[in-house]
Amino acid sequence: MTLSRVVVVGASAAGLTAAETLRREGFAGELTVIGDEHRLPYDRPPLSKQVLSGNWEPERVALRRREALDALGARWLLGRRAMALDVAARTVTLADGDAAPYDGLVIATGVTARRLPYGHRLRGVHVLRGLDEALALRAALGDGPSLVIVGAGFLGAEVAAVARGLGCRVTLVDPLPAPMVRQLGSAVAERVAELHRANGVDLRCGTSVAGLTERDGAVTGVRLGDGTHLPADLVLVAIGSVPAVDWLRDSGLPLGDGVLCDEFCSVAPGIVAAGDVASWTHPAYGRMRVEHRMNATEQGVAAARTLLGERVPFAPVPYFWTDQYDVKIQAYGRTGQDAGFRVVTGSSDQGPFAGVYGDGERITGAVTWNLPRAARELRPLVAQRAPWPAPVA
Incomplete structure (x- = not known):
């Protein structure tokens, strides 16, 4: 299918990255970005840290300068909420009754606070x-x-x-x-x-x-x-979030914990999804939905390329970080209470440390506490599903 009109619903990190990728990969048609906030795309992780503390003013969270956004040649419909999707007619209906027609659609509506x-x-x-x-x-x-x-x-x-x-x-x-x-x-x-x-x-x-x-x-x-x-x-x-899919309830698209995609981020012909709202089939980890900033950017790229005809599975090594007091925690892969855990550097009782998660045979994830270099070193072990390490003597 030749694309002449692409609509991106969601004007945050995933939607912006998808729009930029479309242009960078050669899409020269009509590009429309719809966002329910009146603000241009901004970064969310600093909101609970630098912005909340007062160390950053609001302008600093902008993802791009205005001139960079203007260079995309997109039509920005900000402060306009998407209310419905007609897959057969290929139109997105807005809260004010206007309709945005498309040949290709990127769903990047994120989540709302529970x-x-x-x-x-x-x-x-x-x-x-x-x-x-x-x-x-x-x-x-x-x-x-x-x-x-x-x-x-x-x-x-x-x-x-x-x-x-x-x-x-x-x-x-x-x-x-x-x-x-x-x-x-x-x-x-x-x-x-x-x-x-x-x-x-x-x-x-x-x-x-x-x-x-x-x-x-x-x-x-x-x-x-x-x-x-x-x-x-x-x-x-702060009890979690809900994928923003209410506007898709009558669309006929597959919905569950978010918009259900295949391994290429494809939802239906001419429709892809990216970011917090997208539940896709990871080749290594199975179906997952990731609410982290790096995933939004990477998936925005992958979804846009799929829309343009590429067929490459989206298979990132999931990454997240959190800053609390004087501590930076970084993690890769699949972590959490359903996995085995072993410390490989330092001690989890005090001071900096690094540890890995897995099933006792292979490493599926890693975490570090104030050890950024170790985090970078552990990432390839997670990607390769390296053998489970022997206990530290």
């Missing part, structure tokens, strides 16, 4: 997904209030570290036994827990949230499942 079934109407209750939400939370943290964070994954743990640096009283609540245990497994997660305790965070792991308390329309605290009441001036709900 919310509690109650309490979000209250003053002082926040979520953090976009820049406006980060700035609102930054303003609220300025007076050093008491903050209860519901959810101890990446976002909750990073915000806890920033808020403690700003002088806030922080309580971190999660039903799981330690922060980030799903992503890092129990041994490394316990080290994360110790890091937060050492920095004055009140950890309430292994307990659920039963509700919020309020007075005059403002949140006053969090009720736990064990009956404990945690007073709070602010509450951040």
